[in-house]
Amino acid sequence: MKVFVVVILAIATVSAGVLPQVDTPVHPRDLVDAPSIEGRITNGNKAASNQFPYQVGLAFKNSAGSWWCGGSIIANTWVLTAAHCTNGASSVTIYYGSTLRTSAKLKxxxxxxxxxxxxxxxxxxxxxxISLIKTPSVKFTAAINKITLPSIASSNSSFAGQTAIASGWGTTSDYDSSVTSYLQYAELQVISNAVCQQTYGSSIVTSGVICVASTNKRSTCQGDSGGPLALNGKLIGVTSFVSALGCEKNKPAGFTRVTSHLDWIKTKSAVFY
Incomplete structure:
Protein backbone atom coordinates (compact mmCIF):
# COMPACT_ATOMS: atom_id res chain seq x y z
CA MET A 1 0.00 0.00 0.00
CA LYS A 2 1.21 3.45 -0.16
CA VAL A 3 1.92 6.33 1.79
CA PHE A 4 0.74 6.56 5.07
CA VAL A 5 1.06 8.14 8.03
CA VAL A 6 2.95 7.15 10.72
CA VAL A 7 3.58 8.74 13.72
CA ILE A 8 4.63 9.25 16.81
CA LEU A 9 5.25 9.03 20.27
CA ALA A 10 4.17 12.52 21.06
CA ILE A 11 5.05 14.82 23.90
CA ALA A 12 2.22 15.23 26.34
CA THR A 13 2.17 17.76 29.09
CA VAL A 14 2.82 16.84 32.67
CA SER A 15 -0.31 18.73 33.65
CA ALA A 16 -2.32 16.31 31.52
CA GLY A 17 -1.07 13.50 33.71
CA VAL A 18 0.81 11.76 30.90
CA LEU A 19 4.57 11.27 30.98
CA PRO A 20 6.61 13.06 28.29
CA GLN A 21 7.38 11.00 25.19
CA VAL A 22 10.68 10.79 23.32
CA ASP A 23 9.42 10.75 19.73
CA THR A 24 7.55 13.42 17.79
CA PRO A 25 4.79 12.96 15.23
CA VAL A 26 5.86 12.62 11.61
CA HIS A 27 4.25 11.47 8.39
CA PRO A 28 6.18 8.87 6.38
CA ARG A 29 6.04 11.09 3.32
CA ASP A 30 8.23 13.50 5.30
CA LEU A 31 10.83 10.89 6.24
CA VAL A 32 13.88 11.07 3.99
CA ASP A 33 14.61 7.36 4.25
CA ALA A 34 11.00 6.20 4.07
CA PRO A 35 9.71 4.44 0.94
CA SER A 36 7.64 6.88 -1.07
CA ILE A 37 4.60 4.69 -1.41
CA GLU A 38 5.13 1.50 0.48
CA GLY A 39 2.66 0.21 3.01
CA ARG A 40 1.57 -2.87 4.87
CA ILE A 41 -0.45 -4.73 7.43
CA THR A 42 2.30 -6.57 9.22
CA ASN A 43 1.86 -10.29 9.85
CA GLY A 44 -1.76 -10.24 8.72
CA ASN A 45 -3.93 -12.80 6.96
CA LYS A 46 -4.70 -13.02 3.25
CA ALA A 47 -8.25 -11.86 2.50
CA ALA A 48 -10.65 -14.05 0.58
CA SER A 49 -12.32 -12.79 -2.57
CA ASN A 50 -15.19 -10.39 -1.74
CA GLN A 51 -14.43 -10.60 1.99
CA PHE A 52 -14.10 -6.82 2.28
CA PRO A 53 -16.26 -5.36 -0.53
CA TYR A 54 -16.18 -1.94 1.15
CA GLN A 55 -12.38 -1.68 0.89
CA VAL A 56 -10.94 0.44 -1.91
CA GLY A 57 -7.38 1.18 -2.95
CA LEU A 58 -6.51 4.82 -3.58
CA ALA A 59 -3.63 5.79 -5.87
CA PHE A 60 -2.99 9.50 -5.25
CA LYS A 61 -0.84 11.73 -7.44
CA ASN A 62 0.56 15.23 -7.56
CA SER A 63 3.31 16.94 -9.53
CA ALA A 64 5.97 15.58 -7.18
CA GLY A 65 5.00 11.92 -7.12
CA SER A 66 2.41 9.38 -6.04
CA TRP A 67 1.31 7.40 -3.01
CA TRP A 68 -1.10 4.66 -2.04
CA CYS A 69 -3.78 4.64 0.65
CA GLY A 70 -6.88 2.72 1.54
CA GLY A 71 -10.45 3.87 1.90
CA SER A 72 -13.97 2.70 2.67
CA ILE A 73 -17.11 2.91 0.54
CA ILE A 74 -19.87 4.51 2.65
CA ALA A 75 -22.32 5.19 -0.20
CA ASN A 76 -22.33 4.59 -3.95
CA THR A 77 -20.95 8.10 -4.48
CA TRP A 78 -18.73 8.51 -1.41
CA VAL A 79 -15.46 7.06 -0.10
CA LEU A 80 -14.08 7.83 3.37
CA THR A 81 -10.31 8.01 3.93
CA ALA A 82 -7.67 9.92 5.91
CA ALA A 83 -6.85 13.62 5.52
CA HIS A 84 -3.15 12.84 5.37
CA CYS A 85 -3.91 10.80 2.25
CA THR A 86 -5.79 13.52 0.34
CA ASN A 87 -3.52 16.29 1.61
CA GLY A 88 -1.47 17.70 -1.28
CA ALA A 89 -2.92 15.37 -3.92
CA SER A 90 -4.13 16.61 -7.31
CA SER A 91 -6.06 13.47 -8.23
CA VAL A 92 -6.78 9.90 -7.18
CA THR A 93 -7.56 6.68 -9.00
CA ILE A 94 -9.96 4.53 -6.98
CA TYR A 95 -9.59 0.75 -7.20
CA TYR A 96 -12.89 -0.99 -6.46
CA GLY A 97 -13.44 -4.69 -5.78
CA SER A 98 -9.77 -5.66 -5.60
CA THR A 99 -8.34 -8.59 -3.73
CA LEU A 100 -5.35 -8.76 -6.02
CA ARG A 101 -4.12 -5.18 -5.67
CA THR A 102 -3.54 -4.47 -9.36
CA SER A 103 -6.68 -6.22 -10.58
CA ALA A 104 -9.67 -4.02 -9.76
CA LYS A 105 -13.20 -4.84 -10.83
CA LEU A 106 -13.62 -1.14 -11.52
CA LYS A 107 -11.46 2.01 -11.57
CA ILE A 130 -10.40 12.33 7.91
CA SER A 131 -11.50 13.12 4.35
CA LEU A 132 -14.35 12.32 2.01
CA ILE A 133 -14.04 11.72 -1.73
CA LYS A 134 -17.06 12.36 -3.97
CA THR A 135 -17.06 9.66 -6.64
CA PRO A 136 -18.98 8.77 -9.76
CA SER A 137 -21.87 6.49 -8.88
CA VAL A 138 -20.94 2.81 -8.67
CA LYS A 139 -23.23 -0.20 -8.81
CA PHE A 140 -23.04 -2.43 -5.76
CA THR A 141 -22.15 -6.08 -6.31
CA ALA A 142 -20.74 -8.95 -4.25
CA ALA A 143 -17.29 -7.43 -4.78
CA ILE A 144 -18.21 -3.74 -4.36
CA ASN A 145 -20.45 -2.59 -1.54
CA LYS A 146 -20.68 -0.06 1.26
CA ILE A 147 -19.94 -0.45 4.94
CA THR A 148 -22.44 0.85 7.46
CA LEU A 149 -21.54 3.78 9.69
CA PRO A 150 -22.02 3.32 13.44
CA SER A 151 -25.18 4.70 15.01
CA ILE A 152 -25.27 7.94 16.96
CA ALA A 153 -26.27 5.83 19.96
CA SER A 154 -22.81 4.24 19.95
CA SER A 155 -21.01 7.59 20.16
CA ASN A 156 -20.35 7.17 23.86
CA SER A 157 -18.90 3.68 23.45
CA SER A 158 -15.11 3.35 23.66
CA PHE A 159 -15.30 -0.14 22.06
CA ALA A 160 -12.41 -1.09 24.38
CA GLY A 161 -11.93 -4.83 24.76
CA GLN A 162 -13.69 -5.66 21.50
CA THR A 163 -11.97 -7.19 18.47
CA ALA A 164 -12.07 -5.17 15.25
CA ILE A 165 -10.67 -5.86 11.78
CA ALA A 166 -8.24 -3.64 9.87
CA SER A 167 -7.53 -4.32 6.22
CA GLY A 168 -5.18 -3.10 3.49
CA TRP A 169 -2.48 -3.99 0.97
CA GLY A 170 1.26 -4.07 1.52
CA THR A 171 4.34 -5.91 2.67
CA THR A 172 4.15 -8.28 5.58
CA SER A 173 7.02 -7.04 7.77
CA ASP A 174 9.11 -3.96 8.52
CA TYR A 175 11.95 -5.49 6.53
CA ASP A 176 10.21 -6.25 3.24
CA SER A 177 10.96 -3.84 0.42
CA SER A 178 8.01 -4.55 -1.86
CA VAL A 179 4.28 -4.60 -1.36
CA THR A 180 2.22 -7.75 -1.30
CA SER A 181 -0.11 -8.46 -4.18
CA TYR A 182 -3.09 -9.46 -2.04
CA LEU A 183 -5.36 -7.68 0.37
CA GLN A 184 -4.40 -8.42 3.98
CA TYR A 185 -6.33 -8.12 7.21
CA ALA A 186 -5.69 -8.38 10.94
CA GLU A 187 -7.93 -8.86 13.95
CA LEU A 188 -6.92 -6.31 16.58
CA GLN A 189 -8.21 -5.59 20.07
CA VAL A 190 -9.44 -2.08 20.79
CA ILE A 191 -7.83 -0.52 23.86
CA SER A 192 -8.90 2.43 25.96
CA ASN A 193 -7.59 5.89 25.16
CA ALA A 194 -6.05 6.03 28.63
CA VAL A 195 -3.88 3.03 27.80
CA CYS A 196 -2.97 4.41 24.38
CA GLN A 197 -2.00 7.76 25.93
CA GLN A 198 0.72 5.97 27.90
CA THR A 199 2.54 5.51 24.58
CA TYR A 200 1.62 8.60 22.56
CA GLY A 201 0.44 11.20 25.06
CA SER A 202 -2.83 13.04 25.44
CA SER A 203 -2.09 15.64 22.77
CA ILE A 204 -2.22 12.87 20.16
CA VAL A 205 -4.73 10.46 21.68
CA THR A 206 -7.77 12.69 22.08
CA SER A 207 -11.45 11.73 22.14
CA GLY A 208 -11.38 11.76 18.34
CA VAL A 209 -8.92 8.85 18.23
CA ILE A 210 -9.42 5.12 18.74
CA CYS A 211 -6.48 2.76 19.34
CA VAL A 212 -5.83 -0.94 19.02
CA ALA A 213 -3.20 -3.10 20.66
CA SER A 214 -0.43 -4.53 18.52
CA THR A 215 0.72 -7.98 19.62
CA ASN A 216 2.87 -10.61 17.94
CA LYS A 217 4.10 -7.89 15.54
CA ARG A 218 0.62 -7.61 14.01
CA SER A 219 -0.39 -4.06 13.11
CA THR A 220 -1.34 -1.59 10.44
CA CYS A 221 1.48 0.24 8.67
CA GLN A 222 2.35 2.76 5.99
CA GLY A 223 0.11 2.26 2.95
CA ASP A 224 -2.77 1.11 5.10
CA SER A 225 -3.44 4.79 5.78
CA GLY A 226 -7.05 5.80 5.36
CA GLY A 227 -8.28 2.22 5.37
CA PRO A 228 -11.05 0.75 7.52
CA LEU A 229 -11.24 -0.50 11.07
CA ALA A 230 -14.50 -2.47 11.20
CA LEU A 231 -16.43 -3.91 14.12
CA ASN A 232 -19.47 -6.13 13.60
CA GLY A 233 -19.88 -4.86 10.06
CA LYS A 234 -19.66 -1.17 10.97
CA LEU A 235 -16.89 1.33 10.31
CA ILE A 236 -15.46 2.57 13.61
CA GLY A 237 -12.01 3.80 12.56
CA VAL A 238 -9.91 5.26 9.74
CA THR A 239 -6.25 4.18 9.77
CA SER A 240 -4.19 7.14 10.94
CA PHE A 241 -0.90 6.39 12.72
CA VAL A 242 1.56 3.93 14.19
CA SER A 243 4.77 4.25 16.17
CA ALA A 244 7.69 5.91 14.42
CA LEU A 245 9.80 3.09 15.87
CA GLY A 246 8.21 0.65 13.44
CA CYS A 247 5.06 -1.30 12.74
CA GLU A 248 6.32 -4.51 14.34
CA LYS A 249 7.33 -2.98 17.67
CA ASN A 250 4.06 -4.02 19.37
CA LYS A 251 3.08 -0.40 19.98
CA PRO A 252 -0.59 0.65 19.69
CA ALA A 253 -1.92 1.74 16.29
CA GLY A 254 -4.19 4.77 16.03
CA PHE A 255 -7.30 5.47 13.98
CA THR A 256 -9.59 8.44 13.52
CA ARG A 257 -12.70 7.64 15.57
CA VAL A 258 -15.67 7.62 13.18
CA THR A 259 -18.27 8.18 15.91
CA SER A 260 -16.61 11.52 16.66
CA HIS A 261 -17.19 12.65 13.06
CA LEU A 262 -20.69 11.40 12.28
CA ASP A 263 -22.18 14.88 12.12
CA TRP A 264 -19.32 16.08 9.88
CA ILE A 265 -19.85 13.13 7.52
CA LYS A 266 -23.60 13.77 7.43
CA THR A 267 -23.15 17.50 6.79
CA LYS A 268 -20.61 17.08 4.00
CA SER A 269 -22.02 14.02 2.24
CA ALA A 270 -25.65 13.65 3.35
CA VAL A 271 -24.77 10.06 4.26
CA PHE A 272 -26.73 9.20 7.40
CA TYR A 273 -25.63 6.95 10.22
Whole structure:
Protein backbone atom coordinates (compact mmCIF):
# COMPACT_ATOMS: atom_id res chain seq x y z
CA MET A 1 0.00 0.00 0.00
CA LYS A 2 1.21 3.45 -0.16
CA VAL A 3 1.92 6.33 1.79
CA PHE A 4 0.74 6.56 5.07
CA VAL A 5 1.06 8.14 8.03
CA VAL A 6 2.95 7.15 10.72
CA VAL A 7 3.58 8.74 13.72
CA ILE A 8 4.63 9.25 16.81
CA LEU A 9 5.25 9.03 20.27
CA ALA A 10 4.17 12.52 21.06
CA ILE A 11 5.05 14.82 23.90
CA ALA A 12 2.22 15.23 26.34
CA THR A 13 2.17 17.76 29.09
CA VAL A 14 2.82 16.84 32.67
CA SER A 15 -0.31 18.73 33.65
CA ALA A 16 -2.32 16.31 31.52
CA GLY A 17 -1.07 13.50 33.71
CA VAL A 18 0.81 11.76 30.90
CA LEU A 19 4.57 11.27 30.98
CA PRO A 20 6.61 13.06 28.29
CA GLN A 21 7.38 11.00 25.19
CA VAL A 22 10.68 10.79 23.32
CA ASP A 23 9.42 10.75 19.73
CA THR A 24 7.55 13.42 17.79
CA PRO A 25 4.79 12.96 15.23
CA VAL A 26 5.86 12.62 11.61
CA HIS A 27 4.25 11.47 8.39
CA PRO A 28 6.18 8.87 6.38
CA ARG A 29 6.04 11.09 3.32
CA ASP A 30 8.23 13.50 5.30
CA LEU A 31 10.83 10.89 6.24
CA VAL A 32 13.88 11.07 3.99
CA ASP A 33 14.61 7.36 4.25
CA ALA A 34 11.00 6.20 4.07
CA PRO A 35 9.71 4.44 0.94
CA SER A 36 7.64 6.88 -1.07
CA ILE A 37 4.60 4.69 -1.41
CA GLU A 38 5.13 1.50 0.48
CA GLY A 39 2.66 0.21 3.01
CA ARG A 40 1.57 -2.87 4.87
CA ILE A 41 -0.45 -4.73 7.43
CA THR A 42 2.30 -6.57 9.22
CA ASN A 43 1.86 -10.29 9.85
CA GLY A 44 -1.76 -10.24 8.72
CA ASN A 45 -3.93 -12.80 6.96
CA LYS A 46 -4.70 -13.02 3.25
CA ALA A 47 -8.25 -11.86 2.50
CA ALA A 48 -10.65 -14.05 0.58
CA SER A 49 -12.32 -12.79 -2.57
CA ASN A 50 -15.19 -10.39 -1.74
CA GLN A 51 -14.43 -10.60 1.99
CA PHE A 52 -14.10 -6.82 2.28
CA PRO A 53 -16.26 -5.36 -0.53
CA TYR A 54 -16.18 -1.94 1.15
CA GLN A 55 -12.38 -1.68 0.89
CA VAL A 56 -10.94 0.44 -1.91
CA GLY A 57 -7.38 1.18 -2.95
CA LEU A 58 -6.51 4.82 -3.58
CA ALA A 59 -3.63 5.79 -5.87
CA PHE A 60 -2.99 9.50 -5.25
CA LYS A 61 -0.84 11.73 -7.44
CA ASN A 62 0.56 15.23 -7.56
CA SER A 63 3.31 16.94 -9.53
CA ALA A 64 5.97 15.58 -7.18
CA GLY A 65 5.00 11.92 -7.12
CA SER A 66 2.41 9.38 -6.04
CA TRP A 67 1.31 7.40 -3.01
CA TRP A 68 -1.10 4.66 -2.04
CA CYS A 69 -3.78 4.64 0.65
CA GLY A 70 -6.88 2.72 1.54
CA GLY A 71 -10.45 3.87 1.90
CA SER A 72 -13.97 2.70 2.67
CA ILE A 73 -17.11 2.91 0.54
CA ILE A 74 -19.87 4.51 2.65
CA ALA A 75 -22.32 5.19 -0.20
CA ASN A 76 -22.33 4.59 -3.95
CA THR A 77 -20.95 8.10 -4.48
CA TRP A 78 -18.73 8.51 -1.41
CA VAL A 79 -15.46 7.06 -0.10
CA LEU A 80 -14.08 7.83 3.37
CA THR A 81 -10.31 8.01 3.93
CA ALA A 82 -7.67 9.92 5.91
CA ALA A 83 -6.85 13.62 5.52
CA HIS A 84 -3.15 12.84 5.37
CA CYS A 85 -3.91 10.80 2.25
CA THR A 86 -5.79 13.52 0.34
CA ASN A 87 -3.52 16.29 1.61
CA GLY A 88 -1.47 17.70 -1.28
CA ALA A 89 -2.92 15.37 -3.92
CA SER A 90 -4.13 16.61 -7.31
CA SER A 91 -6.06 13.47 -8.23
CA VAL A 92 -6.78 9.90 -7.18
CA THR A 93 -7.56 6.68 -9.00
CA ILE A 94 -9.96 4.53 -6.98
CA TYR A 95 -9.59 0.75 -7.20
CA TYR A 96 -12.89 -0.99 -6.46
CA GLY A 97 -13.44 -4.69 -5.78
CA SER A 98 -9.77 -5.66 -5.60
CA THR A 99 -8.34 -8.59 -3.73
CA LEU A 100 -5.35 -8.76 -6.02
CA ARG A 101 -4.12 -5.18 -5.67
CA THR A 102 -3.54 -4.47 -9.36
CA SER A 103 -6.68 -6.22 -10.58
CA ALA A 104 -9.67 -4.02 -9.76
CA LYS A 105 -13.20 -4.84 -10.83
CA LEU A 106 -13.62 -1.14 -11.52
CA LYS A 107 -11.46 2.01 -11.57
CA UNK A 108 -12.54 5.63 -11.29
CA UNK A 109 -10.30 8.70 -11.47
CA UNK A 110 -11.35 11.90 -9.73
CA UNK A 111 -9.68 15.27 -9.25
CA UNK A 112 -8.93 17.10 -6.02
CA UNK A 113 -12.05 19.21 -6.54
CA UNK A 114 -13.96 16.16 -5.32
CA UNK A 115 -11.97 15.89 -2.07
CA UNK A 116 -13.65 17.07 1.12
CA UNK A 117 -10.80 17.25 3.61
CA UNK A 118 -11.63 18.12 7.20
CA UNK A 119 -10.95 21.84 7.57
CA UNK A 120 -9.50 21.33 11.05
CA UNK A 121 -7.04 18.58 10.13
CA UNK A 122 -3.75 19.22 11.93
CA UNK A 123 -0.72 17.36 10.62
CA UNK A 124 1.37 18.07 13.72
CA UNK A 125 -1.02 16.34 16.13
CA UNK A 126 -2.95 14.24 13.58
CA UNK A 127 -6.26 15.62 14.78
CA UNK A 128 -9.30 15.33 12.48
CA UNK A 129 -7.40 13.02 10.13
CA ILE A 130 -10.40 12.33 7.91
CA SER A 131 -11.50 13.12 4.35
CA LEU A 132 -14.35 12.32 2.01
CA ILE A 133 -14.04 11.72 -1.73
CA LYS A 134 -17.06 12.36 -3.97
CA THR A 135 -17.06 9.66 -6.64
CA PRO A 136 -18.98 8.77 -9.76
CA SER A 137 -21.87 6.49 -8.88
CA VAL A 138 -20.94 2.81 -8.67
CA LYS A 139 -23.23 -0.20 -8.81
CA PHE A 140 -23.04 -2.43 -5.76
CA THR A 141 -22.15 -6.08 -6.31
CA ALA A 142 -20.74 -8.95 -4.25
CA ALA A 143 -17.29 -7.43 -4.78
CA ILE A 144 -18.21 -3.74 -4.36
CA ASN A 145 -20.45 -2.59 -1.54
CA LYS A 146 -20.68 -0.06 1.26
CA ILE A 147 -19.94 -0.45 4.94
CA THR A 148 -22.44 0.85 7.46
CA LEU A 149 -21.54 3.78 9.69
CA PRO A 150 -22.02 3.32 13.44
CA SER A 151 -25.18 4.70 15.01
CA ILE A 152 -25.27 7.94 16.96
CA ALA A 153 -26.27 5.83 19.96
CA SER A 154 -22.81 4.24 19.95
CA SER A 155 -21.01 7.59 20.16
CA ASN A 156 -20.35 7.17 23.86
CA SER A 157 -18.90 3.68 23.45
CA SER A 158 -15.11 3.35 23.66
CA PHE A 159 -15.30 -0.14 22.06
CA ALA A 160 -12.41 -1.09 24.38
CA GLY A 161 -11.93 -4.83 24.76
CA GLN A 162 -13.69 -5.66 21.50
CA THR A 163 -11.97 -7.19 18.47
CA ALA A 164 -12.07 -5.17 15.25
CA ILE A 165 -10.67 -5.86 11.78
CA ALA A 166 -8.24 -3.64 9.87
CA SER A 167 -7.53 -4.32 6.22
CA GLY A 168 -5.18 -3.10 3.49
CA TRP A 169 -2.48 -3.99 0.97
CA GLY A 170 1.26 -4.07 1.52
CA THR A 171 4.34 -5.91 2.67
CA THR A 172 4.15 -8.28 5.58
CA SER A 173 7.02 -7.04 7.77
CA ASP A 174 9.11 -3.96 8.52
CA TYR A 175 11.95 -5.49 6.53
CA ASP A 176 10.21 -6.25 3.24
CA SER A 177 10.96 -3.84 0.42
CA SER A 178 8.01 -4.55 -1.86
CA VAL A 179 4.28 -4.60 -1.36
CA THR A 180 2.22 -7.75 -1.30
CA SER A 181 -0.11 -8.46 -4.18
CA TYR A 182 -3.09 -9.46 -2.04
CA LEU A 183 -5.36 -7.68 0.37
CA GLN A 184 -4.40 -8.42 3.98
CA TYR A 185 -6.33 -8.12 7.21
CA ALA A 186 -5.69 -8.38 10.94
CA GLU A 187 -7.93 -8.86 13.95
CA LEU A 188 -6.92 -6.31 16.58
CA GLN A 189 -8.21 -5.59 20.07
CA VAL A 190 -9.44 -2.08 20.79
CA ILE A 191 -7.83 -0.52 23.86
CA SER A 192 -8.90 2.43 25.96
CA ASN A 193 -7.59 5.89 25.16
CA ALA A 194 -6.05 6.03 28.63
CA VAL A 195 -3.88 3.03 27.80
CA CYS A 196 -2.97 4.41 24.38
CA GLN A 197 -2.00 7.76 25.93
CA GLN A 198 0.72 5.97 27.90
CA THR A 199 2.54 5.51 24.58
CA TYR A 200 1.62 8.60 22.56
CA GLY A 201 0.44 11.20 25.06
CA SER A 202 -2.83 13.04 25.44
CA SER A 203 -2.09 15.64 22.77
CA ILE A 204 -2.22 12.87 20.16
CA VAL A 205 -4.73 10.46 21.68
CA THR A 206 -7.77 12.69 22.08
CA SER A 207 -11.45 11.73 22.14
CA GLY A 208 -11.38 11.76 18.34
CA VAL A 209 -8.92 8.85 18.23
CA ILE A 210 -9.42 5.12 18.74
CA CYS A 211 -6.48 2.76 19.34
CA VAL A 212 -5.83 -0.94 19.02
CA ALA A 213 -3.20 -3.10 20.66
CA SER A 214 -0.43 -4.53 18.52
CA THR A 215 0.72 -7.98 19.62
CA ASN A 216 2.87 -10.61 17.94
CA LYS A 217 4.10 -7.89 15.54
CA ARG A 218 0.62 -7.61 14.01
CA SER A 219 -0.39 -4.06 13.11
CA THR A 220 -1.34 -1.59 10.44
CA CYS A 221 1.48 0.24 8.67
CA GLN A 222 2.35 2.76 5.99
CA GLY A 223 0.11 2.26 2.95
CA ASP A 224 -2.77 1.11 5.10
CA SER A 225 -3.44 4.79 5.78
CA GLY A 226 -7.05 5.80 5.36
CA GLY A 227 -8.28 2.22 5.37
CA PRO A 228 -11.05 0.75 7.52
CA LEU A 229 -11.24 -0.50 11.07
CA ALA A 230 -14.50 -2.47 11.20
CA LEU A 231 -16.43 -3.91 14.12
CA ASN A 232 -19.47 -6.13 13.60
CA GLY A 233 -19.88 -4.86 10.06
CA LYS A 234 -19.66 -1.17 10.97
CA LEU A 235 -16.89 1.33 10.31
CA ILE A 236 -15.46 2.57 13.61
CA GLY A 237 -12.01 3.80 12.56
CA VAL A 238 -9.91 5.26 9.74
CA THR A 239 -6.25 4.18 9.77
CA SER A 240 -4.19 7.14 10.94
CA PHE A 241 -0.90 6.39 12.72
CA VAL A 242 1.56 3.93 14.19
CA SER A 243 4.77 4.25 16.17
CA ALA A 244 7.69 5.91 14.42
CA LEU A 245 9.80 3.09 15.87
CA GLY A 246 8.21 0.65 13.44
CA CYS A 247 5.06 -1.30 12.74
CA GLU A 248 6.32 -4.51 14.34
CA LYS A 249 7.33 -2.98 17.67
CA ASN A 250 4.06 -4.02 19.37
CA LYS A 251 3.08 -0.40 19.98
CA PRO A 252 -0.59 0.65 19.69
CA ALA A 253 -1.92 1.74 16.29
CA GLY A 254 -4.19 4.77 16.03
CA PHE A 255 -7.30 5.47 13.98
CA THR A 256 -9.59 8.44 13.52
CA ARG A 257 -12.70 7.64 15.57
CA VAL A 258 -15.67 7.62 13.18
CA THR A 259 -18.27 8.18 15.91
CA SER A 260 -16.61 11.52 16.66
CA HIS A 261 -17.19 12.65 13.06
CA LEU A 262 -20.69 11.40 12.28
CA ASP A 263 -22.18 14.88 12.12
CA TRP A 264 -19.32 16.08 9.88
CA ILE A 265 -19.85 13.13 7.52
CA LYS A 266 -23.60 13.77 7.43
CA THR A 267 -23.15 17.50 6.79
CA LYS A 268 -20.61 17.08 4.00
CA SER A 269 -22.02 14.02 2.24
CA ALA A 270 -25.65 13.65 3.35
CA VAL A 271 -24.77 10.06 4.26
CA PHE A 272 -26.73 9.20 7.40
CA TYR A 273 -25.63 6.95 10.22
Missing amino acids: KKVSKSKFVQHASYKAATLQND
